[in-house]
Amino acid sequence: MEVPMRRILLLALVLVPLAVGGAIVVKNKRARVASAPAPTLRPTPVRVAAAGEGSLEERRSFLARVEPWQRAELSAQVTTRVAAVSVREGESVRNGQVLAVLDDAEIRSALAAVDAQIAQAEAQVEAQAATVASLEKTAAYWERETQRDAALAREGAIAQAAADATADRRNEARGRLEAGRKALAAAREQVKSLRHRRAEVAARLAYTRIRSPFSGVVSRRLADPGDLAVPGKPLLAVEDTSRWRVAFDVPQTDLGKIRKGTLVRLADLGLDLRVDREYPALNPDRTRTMEAYAPADAPLASGTFHPLEAVLRRVEGAVLVPESALVPTPDGGTAVFTVVEGRTRPRPVRSLLVRQGLAAVEGLEPGTEVVVSTYLGWNRLAAGESVEVVR
Numbered sequence: 097m098e099v100p101m102r103r104i105l106l107l108a109l110v111l112v113p114l115a116v117g118g119a120i121v122v123k124n125k126r127a128r129v130a131s132a133p134a135p136t137l138r139p140t141p142v143r144v145a146a147a148g149e150g151s152l153e154e155r156r157s158f159l160a161r162v163e164p165w166q167r168a169e170l171s172a173q174v175t176t177r178v179a180a181v182s183v184r185e186g187e188s189v190r191n192g193q194v195l196a197v198l199d200d201a202e203i204r205s206a207l208a209a210v211d212a213q214i215a216q217a218e219a220q221v222e223a224q225a226a227t228v229a230s231l232e233k234t235a236a237y238w239e240r241e242t243q244r245d246a247a248l249a250r251e252g253a254i255a256q257a258a259a260d261a262t263a264d265r266r267n268e269a270r271g272r273l274e275a276g277r278k279a280l281a282a283a284r285e286q287v288k289s290l291r292h293r294r295a296e297v298a299a300r301l302a303y304t305r306i307r308s309p310f311s312g313v314v315s316r317r318l319a320d321p322g323d324l325a326v327p328g329k330p331l332l333a334v335e336d337t338s339r340w341r342v343a344f345d346v347p348q349t350d351l352g353k354i355r356k357g358t359l360v361r362l363a364d365l366g367l368d369l370r371v372d373r374e375y376p377a378l379n380p381d382r383t384r385t386m387e388a389y390a391p392a393d394a395p396l397a398s399g400t401f402h403p404l405e406a407v408l409r410r411v412e413g414a415v416l417v418p419e420s421a422l423v424p425t426p427d428g429g430t431a432v433f434t435v436v437e438g439r440t441r442p443r444p445v446r447s448l449l450v451r452q453g454l455a456a457v458e459g460l461e462p463g464t465e466v467v468v469s470t471y472l473g474w475n476r477l478a479a480g481e482s483v484e485v486v487r
Contacts, residue, residue, distance in 0.1 A: 139484040140477065142467045144435060148416045149462040152449050153407050156354070158344040160362065160404035162396045166310055166336035172198060172325035173303040183332070185317055189308040195332055198304040198325055207301060210294045217287045224280040231273040238266035312336040315398065335398055340390040342369060344404050345383035359407040360388050365395055371406075411449050414456035421466040422447060422455055423477075432460065433467040433477055440467065440481045 177199040183189060242263045249259035316333035325331060342362070346354050358371045369388035378384050390396060421432045422445075431442040443466075445459040460466070465485075467477065477483070 139438065139482040141486045142435070142440075142477070142483045143469055144465040144485050145418050145421065145468045147457075147460055147462055147464045147466060149413065150416055152411045152414060152416060152451055152454055152456040154409040154449055154451055155405040155407055156350055158346070158404045158406065160342050160344040160360075160402050162398060162400045162402065163341040163343055164312070164315075164335035164337050164398050165339040165341060166312070167315075168309050168334050169330040170195065170306050170309075170332045170334065171328055171330050172306070173327055174198065174203070174300050175324070175326045176200070176202070176304065178319050178321050178323045178325050178331070179304075180321055181317065181319060181331070183314045183317065185314055187314045189312060189314060189334060191308060191311045193308045194305050195308055195314070195334075196306040196319065198306070200301055200304040203297060203301045203304065207294065207297045210290060210297055214287060214290045214294060217283060217290055221280065221283040221287055224276065224283050228273065228276040228280050231269065231276045235266070235269040235273045238262070238269045242266040306331060308334050310334070310336050311338070337398070338392050340392070340394055340396045340398075342388045342390055342396070342402075342404070343385055344406075345379060345381075345385050346406075348378065348382045348384070351384055353408045354386065354406050359410070361405045361407065362402045363405055364402055367394060409449060411456040414448055415458070415460050415462055416454050416456055417445075417460065417466050418468050419450055419453050419455045420468050422450075422457075430457075432457075433479075434464060435467065435483055435485055438482055438484070440477050440479055440483055442479050 178196060179199045180197040181195070182197075183195050189195060242259075242265075245254060245259040245262040248254045249256045312334050314332060315335045316330075318333070319325065319331040342360075344360075354371065356371050356374055359368060360371060361368050367390065369390055371386050372389045373387040375385040375387075417432060422430050423433065423442075425431050425442070425444065429444055430447050431444045433440045434443055435441070443460060443464075445457040448456040448458060450456075467483070
């Protein structure tokens with residue numbers, strides 16, 4: 097038992113001095129910390145920007161195509177050879193001007209034949225009319241004779257058989273007159289039919305002159321003399337450039353935002369226009385075509401494409417601040433931070449429109465400096481925080 101007690105006493109003699117020494121060290125450390133000066137927080141460096149004043153727009157971008165006011169592809173209505181083409185691409189033409197001539201020899205021959213038939217039929221009408229006039233006189237004569245003989249027969253001056261014979265002659269004259277009148281009507285119908293046929297042939301003859309349907313410019317020449325012209329095969333194309341149609345297709349989701357009267361801008365030309373027409377039906381790709389009309393002197397060309405921006409909203413005379421200056425507030429609103437006497441001060445604002453890094457706001461005066469971000473861009477600010485503006 098003496099050996100364990102000895103070991104315990106030795107261990108105690110070692111640990112007690114160590115514990116006393118550690119307590120003295122801790123006490124000294126606390127004293128040095130208490131006597132040290134209190135630390136101070138350095139102000140957070142921030143960048144600021146002055147609020148400006150101007151306009152801000154919300155836009156949608158589209159690809160617009162330029163089309164002429166009118167376009168016509170001219171083709172033949174009859175099958176024949178091309179005799180002459182008097183215009184080339186780029187030439188200006190007038191309404192009704194003859195642009196091409198087709199071979200009309202066969203049609204002119206048919207027209208001459210019809211004219212001859214009409215002349216013959218009209219001669220027949222004249223002859224038949226003369227015959228009818230003669231038959232009318234004959235029928236009138238025998239009508240009078242019949243009435244006279246009937247009166248004489250009643251008085252006994254002539255036999256009844258003689259009166260009956262006169263009546264037969266009257267009836268015969270009436271029959272010949274009726275037949276003559278029917279022949280005259282048939283001859284007149286023949287003339288009428290031949291005149292209709294002549295009108296058809298004359299129309300075919302008119303088709304051999306290809307005329308411009310409006311004043312404009314020849315955009316394509318697709319035929320030369322000697323080519324075979326057939327219905328449906330274009331010979332020439334003419335465009336009316338008295339005005340331009342600037343067309344673009346709007347997705348179904350944006351149809352409620354873009355309508356007739358909406359401002360559109362051809363960005364590469366600096367040309368502002370208004371939507372003048374909305375197509376009534378959707379395209380197969382669920383878009384709707386809209387058109388803006390441009391004057392003839394606009395720097396446009398048929399078939400070209402241009403970037404187009406439709407202005408959905410425009411805020412005029414608004415206070416503009418960088419979008420990065422906007423911060424959300426606990427109540428769900430929006431504010432910006434200003435710097436007053438080295439500390440942040442929140443200013444509630446109402447955001448009207450945000451686009452392309454700018455925000456149009458209400459509740460702030462132009463020229464007011466607002467905090468854009470902290471210097472390094474990672475620290476979040478709070479109201480009343482000490483800050484240092486970095487210029």
